[in-house]
Amino acid sequence: MIAYSRSIRGIERTEAYARTHPVNRYAAYPLTAFEQTPIAGTQGNRKKKEEAASQGVYSWLREAGQGQKLLGELLEKLGRHNGVASKEQLENSVHTLVDAMNRWESAYQSREQLLRPEIWEAMTLAMRHPAMELLGIKRGGQEVGRRLVWDPAILPQNPNMEEVNTLRRVLLGSEGLLMDLKRALSYAEQYTPMQLLRQPFIHMYPYVLYYGAAQAYHPLPPRGLIMNKTV
Incomplete structure (x- = not known):
């Protein structure tokens, strides 16, 4: 029995099979050459991106504020005596409104990668107002870049009292087109600038x-x- 026991080989230390290496606190292997790709300037690039994003938000807020001011002026202009009844004044106001809506759309699209989509969804919903069709405002074809176009021939040449009241209601009423657009432009003001950024x-x-x-x-x-x- 004694001779048999002595023939058993003793237990070897682990390092005899695989050399032990110290590891860092994360027990990770050394970084590969690909992982060691320098990322110098990361902080600077991030700061530039943050500054560009904040500028995009504030520029849109400024554009929206100017738009609300313009809509307020149109409401005052058309709300005066015979404002809607005057063909020339109505045409000038509608022309100004169409140009403004195209300008707002271009302003948002230039910042679309930064701003939350809900901002323009509110405007899109406002632009579906029945007054758009009544005034002859519609989306153009590819030749005009899908911009809003206006056909002045749709407006009544000599509107009677009923037509004037209809135009006044769909344009100037509390649920009219101008008020809906004004509320849509004020959507962004309900949030902080950082909350307006698209994540x-x-x-x-x-x-x-x-x-x-x-x-x-x-x-x-x-x-x-x-x-x-x-x-």
Whole structure:
């Protein structure tokens, strides 16, 4: 029995099979060459993006404020005695309104990547007002870039009292086109500037990717890969 026991080989230390290495507190392997891609200037780029976003928000708020002022002037102008009944005055006001709506749309589209879509959805809903068709305002074709166009021939040449009252109601009433547009332009004022910013999916991409990989038992991407790709 004694001879048999002595033939058993002693237990070797672990380092005899695989050399031990110190690890950092995250137990991560050294970064690969790809992961070590320099990202110098990240802070500066982020700051520039934040400044551009804030400028986009404030420029839209300024545009919306000027639009509300213009609509207030149109309400006052057309609300005067014979304001709607005057063909020349009505045509000038509608022409000004169509130009303003196209300008607001272009202003939002130039900042569409920064601003929340709800801002323009409120305007789109206001532009579906029945007064648009009554005044002859519609969306043009591709030749005009899908901008709003106006056909002045739709307006009555010599409106009678009933037609004047109808125009006054659909334009100047509390539920009229001008008031609906004014309320839509004031939508952005209900929130702080930071709340008006669109939150791009790319900001959530690292969390979604890592969480999804963990749930699906897929290999996680190398550390640093997501940041180098998204910043």
